[in-house]
Amino acid sequence: MSELLFQNPLREGLRLTRWPQPSTIIIFGATGDLTHRKLVPALFRLFVNGLLPVNFSILGFARREKTDSQFRDELLSAVQKDMRSQSDWDRFAASLSYFQGDFTQSTEYQNLRRRLEELEGEQGKPSNRLFYLATPPSQYESIIDNLGAAGMANSGPGWARIIIEKPYGRDLESARSLNKVISRVFREEQVYRIDHYLGKETVQNILVFRFANSIFEPIWNRRYVEHVQITVAETIGLEGRGKFFEETGTLRDVVQNHVLQLLTLVAMEPPSSFDANAVRDEKVKVLRAVQPITEAEVSRYVVRGQYAAGSLLGEKKIGYLQEEGVDPNSATESFVAVRLLLNNWRWAGVPFYLRTGKKLPKKVTEIAIFFKSAPLQIFGPEAVEEAKPNVLALSIQPDEGISLSFDSKVPGPNGRIRPVTMDFRYGTSFGEAPPEAYERLLLDAMIGDATLFTRIDENEKAWQILTPILQQWEESKIRTLPQYPVGTWGPKEADTLIKQEGLKWRRL
Amino acid sequence: MNAEGSTQLPGQPVNLPDVEAELTAFWQGEAIKSKDEAITRTTTLNLIIIVEDENLFQRANQAVPQLAFHHPCRIILALLNPHIKSGKVEAALSVFCQLSLLSGKQICCEQINLQVPASARQDLAGAILPLLLPSLPVYLWWPNWSYFTAKEFPGLYQAIDRIILDIPATFSSTKALAGFADQAIRLSSDMRVSDMGWARITYWREAIAQLFDSPNNRASLQQLRKITTLQTKKNISSAAFLLSGWLVSSLDWKLPKQWKASNGEFRFRSPNGEETGWRIATKPEKNLDGLYAIELASDEKDQIRFMASLRQGGLLEIETWRSQTLLHKSAHSVPRQDDDRLLCNELDLLQTDEVYLQAIKAVKALLKGSLP
Numbered sequence: 001m002s003e004l005l006f007q008n009p010l011r012e013g014l015r016l017t018r019w020p021q022p023s024t025i026i027i028f029g030a031t032g033d034l035t036h037r038k039l040v041p042a043l044f045r046l047f048v049n050g051l052l053p054v055n056f057s058i059l060g061f062a063r064r065e066k067t068d069s070q071f072r073d074e075l076l077s078a079v080q081k082d083m084r085s086q087s088d089w090d091r092f093a094a095s096l097s098y099f100q101g102d103f104t105q106s107t108e109y110q111n112l113r114r115r116l117e118e119l120e121g122e123q124g125k126p127s128n129r130l131f132y133l134a135t136p137p138s139q140y141e142s143i144i145d146n147l148g149a150a151g152m153a154n155s156g157p158g159w160a161r162i163i164i165e166k167p168y169g170r171d172l173e174s175a176r177s178l179n180k181v182i183s184r185v186f187r188e189e190q191v192y193r194i195d196h197y198l199g200k201e202t203v204q205n206i207l208v209f210r211f212a213n214s215i216f217e218p219i220w221n222r223r224y225v226e227h228v229q230i231t232v233a234e235t236i237g238l239e240g241r242g243k244f245f246e247e248t249g250t251l252r253d254v255v256q257n258h259v260l261q262l263l264t265l266v267a268m269e270p271p272s273s274f275d276a277n278a279v280r281d282e283k284v285k286v287l288r289a290v291q292p293i294t295e296a297e298v299s300r301y302v303v304r305g306q307y308a309a310g311s312l313l314g315e316k317k318i319g320y321l322q323e324e325g326v327d328p329n330s331a332t333e334s335f336v337a338v339r340l341l342l343n344n345w346r347w348a349g350v351p352f353y354l355r356t357g358k359k360l361p362k363k364v365t366e367i368a369i370f371f372k373s374a375p376l377q378i379f380g381p382e383a384v385e386e387a388k389p390n391v392l393a394l395s396i397q398p399d400e401g402i403s404l405s406f407d408s409k410v411p412g413p414n415g416r417i418r419p420v421t422m423d424f425r426y427g428t429s430f431g432e433a434p435p436e437a438y439e440r441l442l443l444d445a446m447i448g449d450a451t452l453f454t455r456i457d458e459n460e461k462a463w464q465i466l467t468p469i470l471q472q473w474e475e476s477k478i479r480t481l482p483q484y485p486v487g488t489w490g491p492k493e494a495d496t497l498i499k500q501e502g503l504k505w506r507r508l
Numbered sequence: 509m510n511a512e513g514s515t516q517l518p519g520q521p522v523n524l525p526d527v528e529a530e531l532t533a534f535w536q537g538e539a540i541k542s543k544d545e546a547i548t549r550t551t552t553l554n555l556i557i558i559v560e561d562e563n564l565f566q567r568a569n570q571a572v573p574q575l576a577f578h579h580p581c582r583i584i585l586a587l588l589n590p591h592i593k594s595g596k597v598e599a600a601l602s603v604f605c606q607l608s609l610l611s612g613k614q615i616c617c618e619q620i621n622l623q624v625p626a627s628a629r630q631d632l633a634g635a636i637l638p639l640l641l642p643s644l645p646v647y648l649w650w651p652n653w654s655y656f657t658a659k660e661f662p663g664l665y666q667a668i669d670r671i672i673l674d675i676p677a678t679f680s681s682t683k684a685l686a687g688f689a690d691q692a693i694r695l696s697s698d699m700r701v702s703d704m705g706w707a708r709i710t711y712w713r714e715a716i717a718q719l720f721d722s723p724n725n726r727a728s729l730q731q732l733r734k735i736t737t738l739q740t741k742k743n744i745s746s747a748a749f750l751l752s753g754w755l756v757s758s759l760d761w762k763l764p765k766q767w768k769a770s771n772g773e774f775r776f777r778s779p780n781g782e783e784t785g786w787r788i789a790t791k792p793e794k795n796l797d798g799l800y801a802i803e804l805a806s807d808e809k810d811q812i813r814f815m816a817s818l819r820q821g822g823l824l825e826i827e828t829w830r831s832q833t834l835l836h837k838s839a840h841s842v843p844r845q846d847d848d849r850l851l852c853n854e855l856d857l858l859q860t861d862e863v864y865l866q867a868i869k870a871v872k873a874l875l876k877g878s879l880p
Binding site for chain 2: 008010011012019021050053054055087091123126
């Protein structure tokens with residue numbers, strides 16, 4: 001939380017209690033897709049909602065030659081749908097400028113520094129700088145080293161922070177090596193590893209649901225919970241990212257970050273406060289408690305697959321191996337299902353089933369807590385068959401909300417039981433649209449609140465869990481993965497995985 | 509209004525004792541229509557609106573759709589109709605649902621309209637209390653000039669968690685403004701108090717606070733000696749008083765024990781014992797009405813001044829000056845200020861707004877010295 005807030009007595013009691021200091025955001029890779037699709041629209045929305053500080057500026061850094069005015073013109077289309085008036089854009093555009101240069105050339109950074117000092121001098125603001133690396137990861141090392149060499153990691157009286165986009169490494173070794181590069185130049189508290197999933201309101205609501213209500217906590221453990229399912233399903237395929245995805249795969253692209261982050265939020269102990277480190281300490285403890293899957297256990301507890309040609313919503317779709325940029329003999333997975341156990345008092349013996357994949361029937365992200373059945377069924381043999389265990393489902397997207405299923409008597413003399421669902425939909429309680437994930441995260445980074453960002457130990461621990469799986473896959477030399485037709489819920493091996501314990505995947 | 513002085517209530521007329529039964533029947537009908545899915549509704553609060561004239565009743569009724577969209581709730585809209593001398597409390601029901609684009613789900617709201625004859629004013633609690641949904645906060649929107657007191661509304665007074673007042677934009681006398689401040693302070697000992705007038709000046713407070721976010725400027729807070737508010741007409745502007753009350757209490761300026769305001773100027777002591785003051789200046793400004801600028805200034809040689817001024821086109825300009833040099837200038841859009849929206853925001857809050865209370869207490873203290 002911002003210390004500044006407490007130092008400005010006039011901020012007290014205002015509705016917007018979190019307020020960033022005057023600052024400059026320097027976007028590396030300013031002509032790229034992320035800048036256009038996410039970053040600038042998010043900053044523009046923050047601006048029109050009056051959430052950016054006085055004297056903020058955005059400096060785009062990229063290789064291509066262009067003027068400030070060309071840069072602004074190109075970004076106009078990115079914000080069009082949020083524009084309420086031309087004057088909104090004119091005032092926002094005045095804060096945008098462009099710096100042309102090569103990230104790998106150390107001399108460019110002296111020029112960058114001078115440019116920043118000019119900007120700051122013109123506006124009489126402190127040298128608070130937020131560096132956003134919206135570049136391919138291969139550029140990270142060179143940018144970070146050059147920033148350090150130019151003395152920009154510590155910007156004198158102001159602050160310097162750096163936001164790094166995933167992937168943070170491709171295995172434990174490379175993650176450690178990247179973290180070493182970062183820590184040569186920046187202190188950990190200056191580093192904001194972004195996982196946009198954590199910026200989603202409903203992901204944050206998991207913590208509120210668990211820790212602002214007292215009725216769920218007593219049953220949130222091995223005594224009442226039978227198992228937990230976490231699903232992150234996408235309907236899209238590679239979307240032109242074939243080359244990138246071939247080197248990555250679903251385990252690295254989604255499980256290492258989004259899925260394990262959801263696991264930590266649902267399984268963590270209550271933090272002592274909502275302070276960044278208190279929350280992240282508890283999340284790391286969950287990752288530390290994950291029972292390692294040995295290489296020998298991988299085939300038993302992990303399933304991977306690739307989508308095959310099929311049809312989705314009435315449209316024929318090609319298979320993974322036919323996608324552009326994909327090796328026809330590729331063994332890169334587009335689907336993963338994993339069973340994990342947590343070795344701690346709360347969760348010992350409760351299996352956590354995680355599944356994620358591309359070209360599945362629905363875009364849905366959900367955490368489902370399956371509770372144990374009633375210890376004795378007193379309503380006769382029919383009821384035993386009809387009664388279902390309670391399921392508490394935390395839906396993250398697209399239909400954010402919480403639903404609880406429970407058994408209810410069917411009206412009439414038959415004594416029949418039927419499960420019914422009680423739905424709470426976020427949108428039916430709060431008509432306001434929640435802010436986009438990037439808005440929240442950019443604002444937090446400007447304020448200096450790292451709660452929703454991944455810490456170095458979280459990042460490395462997550463890689464440590466997955467490394468034996470990656471190694472076993474590497475060593476097994478299997479070239480043909482289980483297939484699942486586009487528009488289905490993954491290969492049949494995924495059903496077998498969960499059936500080992502007499503369970504089945506929740507129908508979504 | 510019809511011939512007997514009674515207002516046609518919107519919705520389906522219903523006997524007051526049958527309201528709950530009618531609503532239950534309605535939702536059961538909906539459940540049957542939806543076949544397999546259990547019907548569940550989210551309700552976040554009870555909102556009581558009590559108005560004393562038909563214009564306010566129509567205004568409140570028009571605000572309901574937006575309120576309901578942001579806050580699925582039960583609304584009890586009561587018109588205390590002075591034109592009906594006797595008779596029973598009349599009731600009418602409406603239930604409306606709106607599709608949320610966010611969730612694709614219906615957001616539903618139950619609206620119970622009541623018309624209470626002048627003679628039945630004392631019966632209002634007996635009409636409203638049975639209609640409140642249990643375990644949910646009770647908000648009262650009180651947009652009237654008159655006072656809401658435990659004596660006049662026994663039973664109902666105790667049920668309110670938060671009252672939303674609406675300070676008039678101007679007052680005919682400082683006595684009337686002091687009366688309003690008095691009411692807000694008195695109510696705050698029994699319930700939480702909001703004020704739509706306070707919400708309307710939030711953007712001024714945001715802009716002024718923003719000036720002092722930078723550490724350099726923050727140091728100047730200690731050096732501030734003069735507040736000047738500029739308004740278009742010579743009148744008692746509640747916005748000017750609330751803003752000054754807020755600044756005076758936030759900066760911890762104290763009034764001397766014996767004092768009297770003169771020529772629209774109020775004198776204080778800063779925490780360091782320096783003399784400080786607030787001056788109300790009147791200067792017509794084309795196309796603007798009411799309070800349009802506020803200046804905060806130090807009085808040392810190398811004077812620093814902070815200005816926030818409304819401009820045409822819905823902009824609020826803020827400037828920082830040292831001596832005669834402009835150090836910084838920026839412009840902000842004045843946010844959309846319609847009352848329905850502000851009221852929606854007020855319903856988001858349940859906690860006590862201590863800063864408002866301090867500000868209104870400061871206003872009351874100021875007025876003590878200026879009252880005849």
